[in-house]
Amino acid sequence: MTTKTATIAVPDSLSQTAHDFIARQRGALIDGVIVEGDGPEFTTIDPSTGTPIATLRESDAQVVDQAVQGAERAFREEWSTMLPARRERLLHRLANLIEEHAHELAEYDALEGGKPISYVEAVDLPLAVEQFRYYAGWPTKITGAVVPVSTPNAHVYTQKVPVGVVAAITPWNFPFCQAAIKLAPALAAGNTVVLKPSELTVFSSLRLAELALEAGLPAGTVNVVVGTGAVTGDALTRHPGVRKITFTGSDRTGRILGALAGERLIDASLELGGKNPHVIFADADVEKAAAYAATTAFFYSGQVCFSGSRILVERSAMDRVVETLRTHAQGLTLGHGLHTETTMGPLSSAQHLEKVEGFIREAQEGSSTVAFGGHRSESAGTGYFLEPTALISPTDDESVVRSEIFGPVVVVQPFDTFEEAVDRANDTRFGLTAGVWTKDAARAHRFAQSISAGTVWVNTYADYNAAAPFGGMKDSGNGRDCGPEGLEKYLDTRTIWMSIE
Ligand code: ADP
Numbered sequence: 001m002t003t004k005t006a007t008i009a010v011p012d013s014l015s016q017t018a019h020d021f022i023a024r025q026r027g028a029l030i031d032g033v034i035v036e037g038d039g040p041e042f043t044t045i046d047p048s049t050g051t052p053i054a055t056l057r058e059s060d061a062q063v064v065d066q067a068v069q070g071a072e073r074a075f076r077e078e079w080s081t082m083l084p085a086r087r088e089r090l091l092h093r094l095a096n097l098i099e100e101h102a103h104e105l106a107e108y109d110a111l112e113g114g115k116p117i118s119y120v121e122a123v124d125l126p127l128a129v130e131q132f133r134y135y136a137g138w139p140t141k142i143t144g145a146v147v148p149v150s151t152p153n154a155h156v157y158t159q160k161v162p163v164g165v166v167a168a169i170t171p172w173n174f175p176f177c178q179a180a181i182k183l184a185p186a187l188a189a190g191n192t193v194v195l196k197p198s199e200l201t202v203f204s205s206l207r208l209a210e211l212a213l214e215a216g217l218p219a220g221t222v223n224v225v226v227g228t229g230a231v232t233g234d235a236l237t238r239h240p241g242v243r244k245i246t247f248t249g250s251d252r253t254g255r256i257l258g259a260l261a262g263e264r265l266i267d268a269s270l271e272l273g274g275k276n277p278h279v280i281f282a283d284a285d286v287e288k289a290a291a292y293a294a295t296t297a298f299f300y301s302g303q304v305c306f307s308g309s310r311i312l313v314e315r316s317a318m319d320r321v322v323e324t325l326r327t328h329a330q331g332l333t334l335g336h337g338l339h340t341e342t343t344m345g346p347l348s349s350a351q352h353l354e355k356v357e358g359f360i361r362e363a364q365e366g367s368s369t370v371a372f373g374g375h376r377s378e379s380a381g382t383g384y385f386l387e388p389t390a391l392i393s394p395t396d397d398e399s400v401v402r403s404e405i406f407g408p409v410v411v412v413q414p415f416d417t418f419e420e421a422v423d424r425a426n427d428t429r430f431g432l433t434a435g436v437w438t439k440d441a442a443r444a445h446r447f448a449q450s451i452s453a454g455t456v457w458v459n460t461y462a463d464y465n466a467a468a469p470f471g472g473m474k475d476s477g478n479g480r481d482c483g484p485e486g487l488e489k490y491l492d493t494r495t496i497w498m499s500i501e
Pocket of ligand 1: 169170171172196197198199227228229230232233234237248249250251252253254256
């Protein structure tokens with residue numbers, strides 16, 4: 001196999017360490033070794049400039065097979081049988097290494113994902129560390145039960161056991177953070193992992209696998225394969241050695257993986273999209289609510305599954321909310337992900353930018369009006385920049401109100417009564433998150449308990465913690481990341497019957 005020198009064209013502000021790491025990458029990282037294979041080449045793009053970064057080879061079925069076999073061996077021989085306290089210690093070590101290399105890791109996501117580096121360092125990296133620290137506490141606390149069966153002379157107990165090799169498929173919007181959210185509980189439960197990051201954002205996951213080795217996790221415990229969903233993702237999730245799929249991404253892919261898992265009789269946890277209602281009552285601290293709404297809707301250019309992109313406002317507060325959204329939007333600095341002053345980066349790809357523009361166009365052709373924004377921002381650079389945008393939509397049937405846009409686009413809509421707010425907030429096929437702002441505690445609880453969503457934030461929005469279960473209802477998927485629920489899905493139950501006659 002001829003080894004091709006990676007094309008590497010990156011901004012000057014990238015550290016030498018990150019530059020050298022990118023230049024070394026060829027393809028998968030399996031059993032601690034870079035494996036290029038014979039798959040087709042693919043090139044990652046810097047969305048802040050639209051220029052290519054590096055060219056790697058897609059992990060084809062043969063490379064994927066090698067990764068799963070490596071993970072099976074590590075599972076059998078080392079990781080699943082390791083003493084829990086040792087697993088705990090290694091996961092803490094990995095957390096320490098992530099903290100030590102936080103800036104470098106943030107650079108990869110800022111470069112490939114166009115994410116403002118100051119946010120990645122302030123939000124994504126601490127969240128990832130927290131995942132490993134939280135789940136590091138679990139190996140010593142996973143217990144079964146003694147079962148009080150109504151059978152004479154029987155001693156029956158259960159054990160919680162790891163499922164085996166986990167296929168973790170992650171999206172491009174939180175590459176490092178999502179890898180941590182999948183890996184930490186899977187590893188704590190005693191499973192080994194083959195991780196496939198999005199083909200748009202590969203480097204932070206590859207570096208994570210290297211750090212796992214450096215922390216002392218046995219080779220084969222964390223493997224990374226790279227490539228598209230159609231080639232690498234498909235080969236991985238169909239591999240008979242994979243015993244569990246954990247996925248974050250679109251509901252379109254979630255359905256494919258759910259069906260495949262059904263066929264294979266394995267479990268799939270699917271964290272999918274959302275069209276999340278963010279409801280502001282007029283008795284709330286309206287300016288604070290609107291500032292939160294703006295921050296969390298334009299955060300990472302709205303490319304966030306829990307983005308509160310549908311803002312429902314009690315009619316008398318509409319003007320104040322729109323003005324606060326506008327002020328916030330005007331205060332954003334669009335620019336390259338690696339620049340520290342950037343507070344909003346580009347969209348992930350040219351194709352995605354066009355898709356988001358299509359939503360805005362369609363809304364304007366319908367009954368919506370643009371309050372602000374709506375255009376590409378050419379002054380921010382040659383990449384895929386779109387102005388923060390607010391649309392006012394009088395009806396609920398337009399696609400800008402119903403679809404997940406995944407861009408810096410909010411739709412603002414007035415409502416008149418509590419019942420109307422609840423009904424319209426629930427009138428979506430998704431059920432990931434919702435937010436409500438009111439000073440009336442009883443109303444807040446009534447609202448929260450009436451919403452079909454996996455998470456409801458009251459007088460706050462977008463808080464996330466490793467201890468708090470997160471995931472969706474309805475078309476937003478099944479299973480939960482984080483908390484004890486996030487661990488449970490990586491464990492199987494073995495029941496042992498013993499005669500004590
Ligand atoms: P998005 O539209 O946000 O990119 P996707 O669901 O397409 O979301 O992608 C999320 C992840 O799923 C990526 O890593 C992608 O490569 C992967 N993926 C896409 N299609 C498949 C598939 N058929 N099988 C396995 N993985 C897939």
